[in-house]
Amino acid sequence: MSKEIYFVDDDKNFLHAMKLIMRKTTFKIKTFSEPLEMLAEIQAGWQGIIVTDLHMPLIDGFEVLDRVKKIDEGIPVIVLTGNGEVENVLKALRSGAYDFLEKPLSKEYLISSANRALEKRQLSIENKTLRLQIKKKSGAKEFIAQASSMLRLKDTLKTIALSDANIMLIGETGAGKEVISNYIHDSSARKDNKFTAINCGAIPENLMDSELFGHEAGAFTGAVSSRKGKFEECHGGTLFLDEVNSMPMSMQVKLLRFLEERVIEKVGSNKLISVDVRVIAASQVPLKQVVDKGGFREDLYYRLNVIPIKIPSLKDRPEDIPLLFKHFLFQFCTQYQRELIDVSQDILNKLIAYDWPGNVRELRNTAERYVITGMLSEDLQVEQNNTDSTYISSFSSPETSSIADKVGLYEKHLIENELTAQGGSVVNTCASLDVPRKTLYDKMKKYDIKPADFKK
Template sequence: MRSESLILVVDDTPGIREALERILSKEGYRVLTAADGEEAVKLLQKHDVALVLTDLKMPGIDGAELLKIAKTISPDLEVVLITGHGTIDVAVEVMKDGAFDFIQKPFNKMTVVKVVKKALEKRLLVLENKNLQQRLKGIEEAEQVIGKSMAMRKVMDMVEQVAPSTATVLVTGESGVGKEVIARALHMMSPRRDKKFIKVSCAALPETLLEAELFGYERGAFTGAISRREGRFELAHGGTLFLDEVGDINPAVQVKLLRVLQSGEFERLGGGTTFVADVRLIAATNASLKKLVEKKLFREDLYYRLNVINITIPPLRERREDIPLLANYFLHRYAAKNGKDITGISKEAMDILIRYHWPGNVRELENTMERAVVLSRGTAITPSDFPEDLRQAADEHQEVAIEQRMLNIPIGKLPLKDIERLVMEETLRQSKGNKNIASKILGISTRTLYRKIDSSGGASDLHADSED
């Protein structure tokens, strides 16, 4: 910790300044010195200072004012005041503004070392706590928009494990599953969280513009380039660059992207200056890059450079237990956004959401819930708030699923009457007592189903169940 901690010593007395520098340097700290508050401010703006050790009484910007300026420039740094006997009361008051402690003149080496050590330990604890909170926030935000099913827990476990590294990540999955959410979670839980997260939608940009968008260009590089422009690699410097639908990148840009991944360098279009690409690269695709490689549409060497770590997000239909959580999350978000007093989702409406197969995944669910919130006239979302085709598709999907499960009924050598009773009971159970759906699956009228229920003691307990 000592070799990484930079301490700024500020005092208008050369002897005190030099003594403190000598004491701290011998303890292994890196030390900057300033003769007054004005010089100290300039150094704070240029360097990542961990601790300011400043005299309280100085001409110009004194220690009390420097404390406020330093905290504005870098809220996480600590400030220790040096004070004479006559200014102790002032020092105590200044500590209310955020100073860690004060050292009284004349001081000895042991006191200085002890106070500095404690101040830096406190700063480290604060930073660790802040980092932990940001990591937890990243996880919580991702879970709200992604889900908490076992499948998604495995995804989030991988995100937590991979986020602190600098490894390139390829996020795969169908459209709408939440690939960008995972990319943002990786960024939020990484050491680069305080820097920019820059997204490039590769599929949305024409081939001629994608290269300029990524790498930037110099004035006159092509028709219309009337001034110099930084590319996304430069804008994301120190942060994360997210390439969405990376499979749509054309061969020429693939070559340049490969070079960045191999050497960490690039040039703007029309320029000769080489830039260093200090970015964490995350790519996403809903296509199989491996198949694109086989078809000679995507470079194999680039594929392996991108696929260092692969995170695959399963479709929503394979993790239906996430639907209630996601639906309620979107409900509250859009109810607040639209000023609607909607507090929940009816059981019948939730059953429809769970039964529907969601080809558009989480994005389609979000759009459905936004529409429902806007159109709803009550305090709860009901089936009538959903499009008719969604309600019908949900029923059809349930019918197919029930029919498939019916094949597993162990009929053995049972009499025909018992087989009929078992099939009817299982159909009613799988359709949760919905007799309209059950009769449709069985190929009989609802009246016939009621008659058969009346004549069968085994299914009579389902008389009271739902018909919606």
């Protein structure tokens, strides 16, 4: 990281003195007698720090501080004050100044403060990178598991992803059927093309034909222009049909025709359009039961049920509960810009003991509630407090632990969670976290993390 400092002061003799004082240090110095010139040079993400005088004729130090924070609130600003200016010092600190220095400057204190400010800036940037990594990795589509049943399922999904056979997902509500279908897509040769999820139960029957297969202009009232349906939009990719049991009979006929002939026909058109789409279906009730009751075509059922996949419920894989809950905590702490939470074993035990009728979706909602309110659910009756959990601030704060400690604990959890998800594989963890192997080994040594402890 570049050790760059911008000095701002209307006193050119002072600026010259700063150059002389700092010339034998490792800092890269740049001086400005006009604050606007300095402000024009910095932008969001700049990795240096600013030292500004408080009293200047056109723009004072408070205005410089305010404008810098609007560009990037993470840039540390050190304010220079006169002896005894207590009110100004307090005002500067309340406005977000990192530190203040009294004139005449002490070289030792200046260098010490500058080093600490640069360390803060570096950690702030690293922390932002970590947050982006977590945000990138914490979407609802990610497959996170360590239970043996789920790891076997994961291997199965990678195998069937190589084919284009239709798949029927079987699982309780909230068990993660969309996550599984997206994982299949991402593991297939279609991964660079579109994945689309459709809840068949959420589309009105009179709109489903147009929604799935598209329409021509003038096909019905309000159809002012031609429109592609989800099948055509998803050409080359994967289409996930959730709650397919709720699909009306008229649409079942068209879906069956597509599966047999791989063509669609828009509403208001006689033209057949060839479409290459893989179909993954899911039902909230056993589809064979719907067939037996006459609510679903038997021939379509067998077309969709080429490869049936049973998804275990969350209560059948309790070892996944802590991993998923921590994952969701990271996700929502990032989303809501809250302090990151390391939950106590007592709370994790209570989560494991709960039967989770809503499956992973309920666990995710519980984590979101915990981040926002500090409470779990009425069924769990657990309140977050300082004895039950440890907070990891992602930004600088005057708390007892340093920002380096807090970011380190955050980073340690990220590595441990990924090693758990990857079964202790360092190679896979490097790929998943997108870090060089040497970097990962250095960090594992720093945090005393042993990959063997995470192997199955």
